[in-house]
Amino acid sequence: MFKSYPLISRVILVVLLPLLVILIYGVNHLQASLPPLKGQLKAPWLSANVKVYRDQNGVVYLDGSDDQDIFFATGVVHAQDRMWQLELQKRMAQGRLSEVLGRDALGSDIWIRSLGIYGAAEQAWQNLSPEAKKSVTAYVAGINYWIAQQTVYPAEFTLLDIKPQQWQEIDTIAWVKMFALNLAGNMNDEIRNYIAAQSLPEKQLTQLFGDITSKFSIAQYSEFNQQPTLVALENVMRRNSQLQKQFNFGGQYVGSNAWVISGKHSKDNMPILANDPHLGLQIPSYWYALSQQGEHLSAKGMGLVGTPLIIFGQNDHISWGGTNMMADVQDLYFETLNINQKGLYESGSSWQPLGERIEIIEVRADTPELLNKRIKPVKINVRTTERGPLISDIKQSMMHPVSLKWTGLDPDDTSYEAFFKLNYANNWSSFENALSFLVAPALNMLYADTEGNIGYAGAGRIPIRAVGEGVIPLPAGRVNTDWAGYIPYQQMPKLYNPESGIIVSANDGLLFDSYPYFISHAFAPSYRSQRISDLIKNPERLLTAKDMMSIQGDTLDLEVKKLLPLAQQIQPQNEHQRQALELLKSWSGNMSADSQAPSIFIVWQREIRKLLLKDELAGFWNQQGQLDILQDIASTLPLTTVVELLQHPQWCVDSATNSSSDNCQQLINKAFKKALQVLSNQLGEDIAGWNWGELQHTEYAHTPFSHIRVLDGLFERRAPAGGSIHSVNVAASYYDKSQGFVQNFGAGMRQIIVMGDPEQHFYMNSTGQSGNPISEHYDDMVMKFSRVEFERFDAEPSQLAYVELIAGD
16 A cells, blocks of 8 residues: 555654654543542541542442541542633632733733622631631642642643632632622613613614513713713623633523422332522533532532532531522612823712722733743723722723622621531531521522422622613612612521422522512523422322433423514425425424424524614624624523514515515515525535524533534534524524534532432433543533433442542641
């Protein structure tokens, strides 16, 4: 062969063979970055030995006689399995990603530094009890112990030519704040509302936003209604969007599903709790499956990497799960600066000095570094008022800068304490007491115990506003628009052993019916909670964990029924359209991956939105930033609103022809025709090949290598996806011409707990237990998760192989 094909032989010998040798050497070298599975390791920090068991999925079971030793061992296994994730999270919370990722991460760093996440974490640390602090200190010691033990680190460190830095106690508290930031998006809503109120006529506002429009009044704030203000708000929104796109932070209806049923509905005659938190999707997952057995600590479930605690799970007495309350805990304010004396802002009848600090951000040179100039450190001046940081300063200073007030920046934050105490709670009273320490995020927490009780408690600080309901930015200074305090914890919503024996939470407002305090205007529609309740209540038999699994995998979208009747009015023009229409007309709304109807419906409604809203909205602004924001409003309108707009012919007029004959039915027909063209181009002419799972896939993005060709295939993972934004099995996706619909938001893990039975604690992580790409557990749960399969915690881990951490020198 080599004589016959000399060119191929040269390529093999000169290029491919050396690459293969390097690859084999690299993989063998990186094997040393994996955790040991047997043997002993000396750990002088410990007071007594700890056994580290690992099952066939790489899930860890820690067994020791001292709780602090267990927290230390948790730090060890987190570092063993998720070292790059820890490094990334630490740098993200400190605003130091640019040091390793370069100028692409600079916007994120500026934003996090402007918010003052790390400084707020330093303040929060001072408020923790000695016991809570000890747990963090032990965890940090465990992480740093493993960093010091290792000479070979995961591939990301090699490729970026860096080494992991020591973890600090504040890093853990800062990550709790980042978790809270991930769940708080109210400032984005205020910006959207304000720009919409500035840009659109009142009639259109009412049709788009409904009753809430009455709270958009901005006439009395005319001095702030200027172009620099809009530009500043656009910049804030752009920074938020950058964080969301780069790191899958935030998103629409960021939340979860959780429900609990009492023993009267259960075949085992005991409560069953189910939970699947929804966040931006990534590899590795935010979550880490873990069992901890110490002197007093006996918890298992899903921990959050960066903390030593089980965030959602169970101990020997109770189980707990949670969802995002969707509470409005962020407000924006227009501040007034003193034009005669620099550095003062208006506060009531006086002028107060701005808080100021200089932040210096080191930025790595572009790749290849040898061929590019060193980038000078970026210096930013962060200013604050009594309400919070001036977040408009990220781009420019102005006469009326915008400040942010957010519960997550409260100096007396004790949120870590709440999660710490939850792990030790043994009844409803101690569960409630633990949650009284929660500041941010605001959560709906569900409860079950071994005595057969179930309950729900709202937790986290919810502001009581002196003026308004946090719908748009308000002026600060002259008028009292500040917060008047928080809803007292004793008056937060609660349920205990309801007569129905069922509690469902899915980010909607149903648990707050008749509640006297304002919580939010950003609740998710009730489609998911309604579907969950229907599936629980309808069976004429007692329910099992298997039934809960089926519910978590349910892909019926109840919102579909709002628009689907319009398909009945379409007259097919050819056989292709007739086949597609027949599929829609006989379709139940199930967004299953192996069905063609979801593909037709989703693309059709997308085309309706584009035709319906592009002309009506595009004529009312000149700035691209405002255009982007209002187009975002259009793309996320509920289908009920879309259907209502289709009842008004003025929304259906084509601006190119200005013809009233181009009515709404013609628009619907045109959108349907265009949808079939899009699908034919994307998936081919044969409708049988238009399965939703072919058009939509889940993307588990890796930071930073999903953004680098060749490396993306090594680090990123994908799977076919069913579901939609309103199905119980949530799938929120964006459209890409080359890829179809890319799901970047959904359940990050699933968990089902049958109380009183250690054999029935089921779970599945979305990617795998490890964050190390050469580990077999890096992605071994991806397809299992896609198929809604489950593993269970081992009730007898002592039968597994283990590594023993040996105390003493």
